[in-house]
Amino acid sequence: MVETKLSRRGFIKASAATAALASAGTVGFNEWSKNYVKAGANAVVKEIPSTCNACSSKCGMIGHVKNGRLWKLTGHPDHPYSKGKLCARGHGYATVVYSKDRLTQPLKRIGEKKFEPISWEQAYREIAEKLNKIIKAHGPQSVALTEDPRASGKFYSPRFINALGSANYYTHHVVCSNARDAGFLHTVGVTATSADISNAKYIMFIGRSYGDGIRPSSVQSLASAKDNGAKIVIVDPRLNNTGNLATEWLAIRPGTDLALVLAMSHVLIKENLHDMEFIKNFTVGFEEYAQELKKYTPEWAEGITGIPADAITRIATDMGKAKPKALIEQSWRGAFGCNYENSTETGRAVAMFNALLGNYQQKGGSIFGGKPTLGKLDKAKHPSPKEPEVPKAGSKEFPIAYPENGVATIVAKEALEGKMKAAIYYHSNAALGYGNPKVMKEALSKMDLVVAIDVQMSETAQLAHYVLPEVTYIERDEVIEGLSGKVPGIALRQQMVDKVHPETKPIHEIYTELAKACGVGQYFNFTLDELNETMLAPTGITYKQLREKGTIMFPNEEITIGELPKLKTPSGKVEFYSETYKAAGFKPIVEWIEPKVSPADDSFRLITGKQAIHSHTQTANIPILMQITKDYDLERIWINPVRAKALGIKDGDMVELKSSEATSKIRVKVTERIHPEAIFVPSHYGITSKDLKTGYGVGFGYMEHVPFDFEKWSGSGNIHEVIVKVRKVNG
């Protein structure tokens, strides 16, 4: 056995004093660890399964709670996204529960950035009065609700806004994957497939980095694919951190991925490597598509993408030979989620390339996951809100966009036009992350009512008339989450520690109570537990069992590989030719589209991407994560040495970055890992809310440089259509 002559550094017995400090939440995690270090004989450690909330993956995790205080986390072994592991954010973000910068009570704005604390009753009353007044004067279509969809939000938020008679429910995807979602939706009937990475033989990632935009199980699968000898190609203007797991890096000119995919598709057909059997049985419009592809030769693509024609031919050919265990991974945000005028079309082209390989629902291919069957509320006892009369704002302008998610920035546009009068933002920081912050600020300031429901004073909360403090995910139960995949399952987020701040509430309570104040309480006449029990009913699992396990998978409901389900496209098949597109006034066949802007010899394109330790804007204020940024200077922008040299810039120098929208000062990382035409900005910095003391002032927000814009197809934000100039400055 290991000698346990271990450190007892600063160990204090669980005295009354420390327990009191813990429950009052007055000590930060940091201070706490000073006083309360090693588990002593009298430390009670409880393990509570739950789900992470540090990003959209919501991995299963287990909280280790020591004497009532969150100590550490481990990955839930059964959850399909964590598979026993958590990323750095998963571990570190949980400390938000003890953050000094949390919201602790409802706030009402009484001046520019000035707030006063109010009671919940007053908040509900005043918000309800204003909402009802606005609805009466301008109709329910003048109010909107936007969120980052999480388990409870996904159920309660649309129900709440519908209860008010409005269809205006939006998600953050307008600056995430709206373009890809639309492209996929109209080709294969879902906004995203998943990829059977561990069984694949040839994998191409286009602007998707498992090692940066993390989900632990994805990285694990990729590592095992590598162990199995798979070819792994990364298409990225930047050698991202997944580079270590790859066999090849194609340093593409940013914004030109569509040309690459078209040319690779051209090669497949030309070399007769496409899966004719699959195409015959499961697709429509192949002839027209093949006809259009003729002009997209590898030589043509070389001129646009900068990738040698023979590399394009070689890779497409090898993928064709490896089919169906070959695929272009479905991607997420990086290359064509929301970035260029051609992004939706790139999404479409990728879905079609996978169809040429016939890899849908094949081992090592693209997978349509199965969903668990969950119970629904009895409408007789719990009436649902009526279908709103006026359709969702933006659905006319962007008929191709995925209707459930909508185009969230339409709220800002209509606010500027005086049409949108009230907006609720739940769990999302639209003011900093959705579009140009200056425009977003102006838009939010134009509205009669803005409500932000958050855990900290985000930039959006700063612009709100009312700020409602939610408890953190460490302190709340949520609606059961259905997990779709090869094997479907369910996961539960549950409370790990007592509420730290008494005047904070979980979201289901906030919606239920606010609905009552608005006079639509009848749609929320159930408790969260009742709802969860109802959802569980068809599964045969008890609530108690789920609480104990946290994540439960249904192996009996595993999808059958090789059996393509009927697709949710109008034809029920993969659509190489889309009538929907035609009806919406777009070309029904995919074609090359130029990006909106292009850099000149003396300028760069601004591109962005994730860093492993941060999630969008929400982690910048977490000390244990921000410390890593500080230790390794991660807020720096990337520039190619050849360009840097020409500009007299050395590694670590301070530069000025200037676009049509803004000027920023920042230090540079000079690296061979980036395309000479691009400047890469890590996406998580530039917090301007002074209440977020850890995040404030580190780096800059790339959105400041992005003109407020909508891509024609999906309405997404075109966030890489930005040209910047760089020059060395002192500092």
Next chain:
Amino acid sequence: MARYGMVIDTRKCVGCYACRVSCQMQNELPVEESYIKFYEKETGVFPNVKNEIIPVQCQHCEDAPCVSVCPTKATYTTKEGIVLVDADKCIGCKYCMVACHYGARTQDHNTGVVEKCRFCAELVAEGKQPACVSTCISNARIFGDLDDPNSEVSKAIVKMNAQPLRPDLGKAKIYYVR
């Protein structure tokens, strides 16, 4: 008697820092203090570039210089070969810090004590894996008994010809695949 050791496969490491943060949480370290440090080595010229990420923590050296220089015997080697610091004996003289070849030690300025990776001895004692190993999202880390030729770690060392960072500086118990 088990002799514990680890393999770190830098060809798999994506530099995600999950190991760092999980270690800080496990050991309840202040945010500024970390047992794992990261080094990057970029080679080549655009677009033929390679980037290696090398996480470095205490290598649990045999004949560890930190043990021999520690005047108070606060740093010691357990029977299993794990190098540990007895925080109640450490005076914070930092002699071990200058003596360590791998810059693996840090001082906690709250207590003044100099610490470092302890191979999660308390978890290992319970038969569990160290925090950094169990959370490594790319399975780049393998931990186990070096004396048992059938352990996963021993097999990995042989199969991948893993080597200490500087074999010439003395035997270490972390083996790298590079």
Next chain:
Amino acid sequence: MVWGTIIAAYLFLAGLSAGAFLTSSYAARRYPEAKTVRFVGRLISPILMGIGLLLLIVDAEAGLKDPLRFIYLFTNFSSVMTIGTYFISFFMMAAAYIALMELLKKDTSKIVEYVGIIFAVATAIYTGFLIGVIGAVPLWNTAILPILFVVSAFSTGIAGTMLVSAIMDKKVVHMVMSIKKIHLTLLVAEVLLIFTMFLITSSTNESAAQSVSMILSGEYSILFWLGLVVVGLIVPIAIEALELWNSKKLHHTPAGLEVAASGSHGIAATMITESAVLAGGFILRYLLLAAAVPVIFL
């Protein structure tokens, strides 16, 4: 910089203290009439060692918070620091006893003085070995470094003793010419040792080469060339040599002897040289700590 200014000061003071003790013993034997030199050396050595030890304690944060832990310092015989702790303890006891006797104007025990001499030398050597055994820093890890530290300890010891003696008694410095000669020799030896050490380490090791270039041409070059070489070595060597040369002439004429003995000449020069040597001694240690580039392990 793991070990910084405080440890540099500790190493400097320990060397200085040992050197002062040796200077006083030498003076006591060779120049019984130069009482001030003996007195000063005997007095400052335990005081400076004490200050050095205090600095060490202040730098040892964990011990500072829980001083009883310093007891453990005596436990690891494979640690140079433990061995040094014994050396310093014995040296301190002897030096303190002798200083006390000096103050009480009592005779000192010869045995204690021999013990003091032995442990003074040991302490001087220890300050070199403390960092010289560190394989992780190639710049330090040479056989020359302990010799350099001993030489520098003696020279700073002489300088410290002479400086204080000169303040107390203007005449006395001119009575101890052989000390000055020794001092000059030590300073010249130091120059040779420093450059030999740099040459050898930097040609055999990459990290040491980096260290050396940091010192010779990098961020520490001004401190090295101006602070150590010019102020700490060249200036004292020049003045000392001039003084010795002059004094030779002086001592040939009765008038000269008269002048010298009256002490109206040369105090300023002594003050300058000895202060410069002291500054140089500290800078030397500081530079060696600051430019410590660890072995490259990647």
